[in-house]
Amino acid sequence: MSGGSLQAELKKREPFVCAEQEAMIGLWRVSDWSMNRFGALFRDYELTSSQYNVLRILRGAGEPLPVQEVAGRMIQPVPAMTGLVDRLEKALLVERRRIADDRRVIHVSLTKKGEAVLKKLDKPVVELHEKLMTGLSKSEVKQLVGLIEKLAGKMRGCE
Template identity: 55%
Template sequence: MTPPGLQDELKKRNPFDSKQQEAILNILRTSDLFHNRLGRLLREYGLTGSQYNVLRILRGEGKPLPSLEIAGRLIQVVPAITGLIDRLEKQELVSRVRCEKDRRVVYVAITDKALGILAQIDQPLMAMHKQLIGHLSQQELQQLIDLLEKSREGVTRDLE
């Protein structure tokens, strides 16, 4: 059985103005639904999506990183990386270390407390990923990844 299209889902009487519009609105609708579900899960561990993202980056790197490097790797752009790191530091999930060579550079390190929380989140998060898109085949997942990456080319080209 084919799931209802976005037009039906939104109870939109008239067709979309273009396939591009329909595609963009589908991406936005899907992103919002996924974001809400993931946000609920992360709140159970006292984290926002952006906070989780910072911790995920630090754990993956395995060493402290400068704040601006973290900001450049975030999935969703955060205008105030300093405030975000302040809140994580208050929760004792990261610590700051000034660079000895250049005092203007501040490195952010993940704490053992944060690593423990991430370890608790890993399995429920993988289960949620499976719940959200586990019905897609490996080929469909790769096709989705390829199409989304290709779609972002237009945006990144404009930034150059």
């Protein structure tokens, strides 16, 4: 996107105010494109990106988790976590249990059906990750990961 191609793509008459502005708008645009592609994939399985993220978190944890713990691990914060879990439970992909020691705490776990849906999605998700990064070499992907981590670390400090 360097050399004014983003500027031309957006039909922006004036140059960007600074390189940082161009970089952030470029990141925003790439993020939107990739989220749309993943959203389309998940729709084929009657899931949203957020629902997929909950299932992925539960599988990765390997044990039931409190709803608030799941919420804290989400890629994108979800304001209506209870509603999200409700829809997953209605689809029989997760189940909830109250903890005997503290009846206020609700743990969520993945069901066999939830595991099966994730298993079906594993290969298509990896293939889409790879397809979206096709234009970059393995070393460029690693460099991008490092830059994103560096930027995220700095952004966390700006909150």
